[in-house]
Amino acid sequence: MGQSIEALEILAEHFGKMEGVGRKSAARMAYAVLDMTDEEAQAFADAILNAKAKIHRCPICQNLTDLDICPICSDQNRDQSTICVVAEPKTVNAFERVREYRGVYHVLGGLISPIAGITPDDLKLKELVQRVADGHVSEVIVATNPTIEGETTARYLAKLLKPFDVKVSRLAYGVPVGSDLELTDEVTLTRAIQGRQIVEE
């Protein structure tokens, strides 16, 4: 910016720190805040703090929730013996929209990626193994994106769960290779659940 206003630049920096927000978008959003009324800006700031304060990870599935235990883990009508493993909370939402799946979830919080420096230790894998070790789990469906990172994580998981008496399956390749699960249409996602397959080591 030619003529800099510190408070505006600091605000733009905060917007720009978010994934997928470029420098120009960040500046535009900072200006948008100035166009808000004082009440709107206060409500916006409150919403940020409120979301941070109220939302945490479910101690069972590691998905985001504002309850002690998330509504899916505490739902006794769901099949608690089938765990669908996903990378991110938003993928849970994608599956829930489809209404095909009646089991529960486990959110890893990412995928193994040597390039991005994400190792198995950075993911909620210990928590998943603990759930499987506790028994009552008959199948783990690995529903990671059909990318190199997703495949690596699926194979790692299969190896990790080998000692346990549990079926480890993978979403069927109805999902186009290289795509993003969040953007996959519902029919494709349904087919992928129905055609899930055993992960080979």
Add this chain to the structure above:
Amino acid sequence: MGQSIEALEILAEHFGKMEGVGRKSAARMAYAVLDMTDEEAQAFADAILNAKAKIHRCPICQNLTDLDICPICSDQNRDQSTICVVAEPKTVNAFERVREYRGVYHVLGGLISPIAGITPDDLKLKELVQRVADGHVSEVIVATNPTIEGETTARYLAKLLKPFDVKVSRLAYGVPVGSDLELTDEVTLTRAIQGRQIVEE
């Protein structure tokens, strides 16, 4: 979202209210806030409130500033008798980056647009007329976008300033420097021919 968390949806709504932010981007940004540390989220919320509290319009040029009078209006090395009229604060920054212009500015806060319901009363036109009426202004350069709204506003302004002894000019239309004539639209090319200038030796 399939499984809704109220605090997260409220936060996404706030992001989504900003111009140019779609539903998916808003949801992505709400998740990004949850990935922040508590300190980062607090700093983000503070930055919003701080920007709103500190930044206001310069009483002279209506540009955004955190000072009583903006640095350009209070700079006695600038030509205070030439006013460049722009729609938005960000256009001031575009001109300042160029360093060609040494006059001052007037920020209208928008352009006349019957479609968007923006009338002359919504713009800082009275304030501009007052500046011109106070004397000491020799030229007003209308630097609005070369669009229907920009043209309408420019013509409205020329009429408004007619009673005063002030030159009202407009940015030159033409072919952008470095562009390809073959790819230039016909309207721009027509304007470029109409506004052709003698080549100085």
